[in-house]
Amino acid sequence: MKFIVSSSSLLKQLSGINGVITSNPVVPILENFLFEISDGLLTITASDLQTSMITEMEVEAKDSGSIAVPAKILLETLRNLPEQPVSFSIDEETYSVELSSDNGRYKLAGENATDFPKVPVVSDGYTVEISSDVLGAAINNSIFATSNDELRPAMTGVYLNLGENSTTFVATDGHRLIRYRRVDVVAETDNSIIIPRKALNLLKASLPMENTNVTLEFNPANAYFKFNNVKLICRLIDERFPDYENVIPADNTNHMSINRLEFLGSLKRISIYANKTTHQVRLKITGSELQISAEDLDFSNEANERLLCEHDGDDIEIGFNARFLLEMLNNLDSQEITLQLSASNRAGLIVPKSKDDNEDILMLVMPVMLSNYA
Incomplete structure (x- = not known):
């Protein structure tokens, strides 16, 4: 399998999703990016089992196929290459990956793509549209108040309460509480989910500068954010969020x-x-x-x-x-x-x-x- 891609374009896409990858993953294959090529479209996936990010870009390719490529060594190579077309040659029997550039050739040991965990699909879910500017403001105004206490998992994420008249984002660590409400984000039915802090930080970092529509789909287990050529899927925190409204004092004279x-x-x-x-x-x-x-x-x-x-x-x-x-x-x-x-x-x-x-x-x-x- 072979394909050709711009080094800077690939680096930009990989940098956008690299934050998902942890230094000591649960399974070693998660230290890799999953590359999948079909009809000249390269789909790249990064995952830590809890959160997955997927990005797509067009490449010059006649073949179809998939390979898991070591993330760290690939990123460091691309960061140190000047902008130029880079050719990838993949041996699907030995899983070796060879990069060819104007500067030289680089050989990496890839892994079998079938060992890469499958990304969950949100089915039978609810959908809501949020503009990226509103979502960015909501994350900025709430995420800093989340807790680091793993013994209280509900507080380590942001509570999202979707309603027919407004949507409320709430974060608390027990010492402070933020309630950020938007009347321009509404859902057909009332629902609430708790989104993990890591997923929201990754989402905030990858939101585009220009305002665009973000589609949020969710079911009781997972949330799925989609905008432009980026998808983020995260496992939701399955805990009961504190009754925050009772904490807010009403009689402030x-x-x-x-x-x-x-x-x-x-x-x-x-x-x-x-x-x-x-x-x-x-x-x-x-x-x-x-x-x-x-x-x-x-x-x-x-x-x-x-x-x-x-x-x-x-x-x-x-x-x-x-x-x-x-x-x-x-x-x-x-x-x-x-x-x-x-x-x-x-x-x-x-x-x-x-x-x-x-x-x-x-x-x-x-x-x-x-x-x-x-």
């Missing part, structure tokens, strides 16, 4: 509005002086003034700043993990944000003052107990 970038800049400076274990910063709101302070008693470090804000409610003092606040504020675009509070021992809500008509963003962060320094 304290509302503080502030310039997001000023607040963000101040937090970045103050957090340098916070304890490196707790990352605790103290927010003290009195009238129209916000005082942000931090102290690390172990090293006698302390800092405080004052900012002007709009405040409606009683004076309040509350502690938060600075890293969580910074991550949340970094992921918002709004010039002004509102911090909604009820008590110093209850969760705070961050909501943007300006947002897209089709979206609704709510970010919840749990407080930390304040240490008794003045």
